[in-house]
Amino acid sequence: MSNCDQIRDLLALAASGALDAKSEERVAAHVRTCSVCAAELDSFQLLARGLRRLPTPQPSAMLVERARARAELSMAEETEQRSNRKVLILLIGFAWTLVVVSWPIVRLLSGGIETWVSTRLPQSWYAFAGFTGLGWLAAGAAAIVLAWHNRRERETT
Amino acid sequence: MIAAATFAGEARVGLEAEVSQLRRGDLDALSVLLARYQNRLYRYLLRLVRDSADADDLFQATWIRVAEQIRKYDPSRNFDAWLFTLARHLAIDHLRRRRPESLDEPPAHDPQGATPADRLPSAERPALEGIIDREKGSRLTECVVELPVIYREVLSLRFEEEMKLEDIAVVLDAPLSTVKTRLRRGLESLRQNLEARYPGERWL
Numbered sequence: 001m002s003n004c005d006q007i008r009d010l011l012a013l014a015a016s017g018a019l020d021a022k023s024e025e026r027v028a029a030h031v032r033t034c035s036v037c038a039a040e041l042d043s044f045q046l047l048a049r050g051l052r053r054l055p056t057p058q059p060s061a062m063l064v065e066r067a068r069a070r071a072e073l074s075m076a077e078e079t080e081q082r083s084n085r086k087v088l089i090l091l092i093g094f095a096w097t098l099v100v101v102s103w104p105i106v107r108l109l110s111g112g113i114e115t116w117v118s119t120r121l122p123q124s125w126y127a128f129a130g131f132t133g134l135g136w137l138a139a140g141a142a143a144i145v146l147a148w149h150n151r152r153e154r155e156t157t
Numbered sequence: 158m159i160a161a162a163t164f165a166g167e168a169r170v171g172l173e174a175e176v177s178q179l180r181r182g183d184l185d186a187l188s189v190l191l192a193r194y195q196n197r198l199y200r201y202l203l204r205l206v207r208d209s210a211d212a213d214d215l216f217q218a219t220w221i222r223v224a225e226q227i228r229k230y231d232p233s234r235n236f237d238a239w240l241f242t243l244a245r246h247l248a249i250d251h252l253r254r255r256r257p258e259s260l261d262e263p264p265a266h267d268p269q270g271a272t273p274a275d276r277l278p279s280a281e282r283p284a285l286e287g288i289i290d291r292e293k294g295s296r297l298t299e300c301v302v303e304l305p306v307i308y309r310e311v312l313s314l315r316f317e318e319e320m321k322l323e324d325i326a327v328v329l330d331a332p333l334s335t336v337k338t339r340l341r342r343g344l345e346s347l348r349q350n351l352e353a354r355y356p357g358e359r360w361l
Contacts, residue, residue: 012344016315018322018337044344047351050297051316059199063213068191071220072184078225079182154225 003030007037015044099132176236179227191220197318198244204313205248207302215251219244237320238327245310245328252306300350308343315340 007030013019014027031038059067103125172193178186198219203212222243230239301309314320314328326336 009341012341013337016340016344018315018340043348047297047344047347048316051301051312052319054298054301054317055295056196056200056317057203057209058196059213059216063199063216064191064195067217067220068188070217071187071191071224074221075182075184075187075224078228 004034004037007031007034008040011037011041012044014041015048096136103128172236173232176227176230177232179223180230180232187220187224190223194240198240200317201241201310201313202244202248204301204309204317205245205306206251211251211255215244215247218247222247235324235327237318238324241314241318241320241328242330296351296355297347300347300354303350304343304346307339308346311336311339312343312347 007027010019010023010027014024019027027041031041175186175189175193179190195216199212199216202215202219203209206212206215219240223240226243230236301312304312311325311329314325315322320328322333322336326333329336329339331339
């Protein structure tokens with residue numbers, strides 16, 4: 001491969017400003033002595049200049065306005081969904097606290113302090129705990145399925 | 158030079174502020190960013206899909222995607238590259254649906270097995286200097302439009318958007334060496350197109 005052939009592969013990149021300093025120096029040194037490659041480099045530089053100055057098409061004002069309106073809408077939806085999620089988490093937390101706190105209070109009021117401190121838990125307590133646990137498990141599973149479904153729906157639109 | 162660098166620095170700081178405002182859900186920041194990028198983004202989309210109605214649709218879709226995804230944007234990354242990547246994904250999906258235009262690398266174009274020596278400028282080739290006037294600019298546009306999409310986009314990102322090669326690699330999701338190969342082949346194909354279309358003429 002002659003020197004010209006090696007340099008010629010670099011000329012388009014040289015005109016694109018895409019060479020490292022060493023290769024650029026190699027090209028510069030070569031074109032100083034080779035008029036054929038110098039002309040080739042010139043033609044690529046001319047193309048590069050032409051590409052930089054191509055007329056820039058502009059979007060119409062109406063299009064920009066429409067894009068802004070629709071993006072704002074989807075931004076607002078996104079924000080609303082986020083705040084909805086926060087409210088939901090708060091509500092769930094509140095419900096949990098309520099359940100956990102209310103049971104001892106109910107026991108305290110209905111049976112007095114004795115049943116509350118007694119180590120033998122009545123059967124109704126197990127029933128209550130079982131039902132509550134099952135309810136929460138079902139609700140949790142439903143929430144996960146719903147969230148997954150929502151996400152898929154958003155991704156496809 | 159220093160003034161230009163200072164200006165570029167200020168522009169970057171301004172951009173970072175706008176992007177972080179947008180991440181907090183500030184709608185004014187959306188308008189500012191849209192104004193800042195509207196012409197560049199539209200131009201890039203038009204270079205990719207070539208049809209202005211399609212570019213219009215994709216322009217809107219890109220900004221909706223920006224609104225949806227901005228919270229996932231990592232501020233340590235280059236925003237231009239992020240934005241153009243979003244636009245590119247939408248445009249490429251669109252091209253895949255609409256046209257069977259190949260998005261793969263075309264084979265290196267060497268008509269009739271031309272040797273490198275044949276590609277050298279001949280003595281008869283007209284001088285290339287001269288002012289690039291409007292008519293000749295549109296000749297160039299015509300020939301750019303005929304290039305495969307992978308060349309159109311890399312030429313647009315490099316020369317019109319003046320993106321760094323590293324950022325182009327991010328947008329194209331390709332290694333740096335691929336970006337360089339496409340740049341070189343893109344320019345070479347463009348020159349061949351111009352020579353074929355306007356033989357013996359001063360095409361620029």
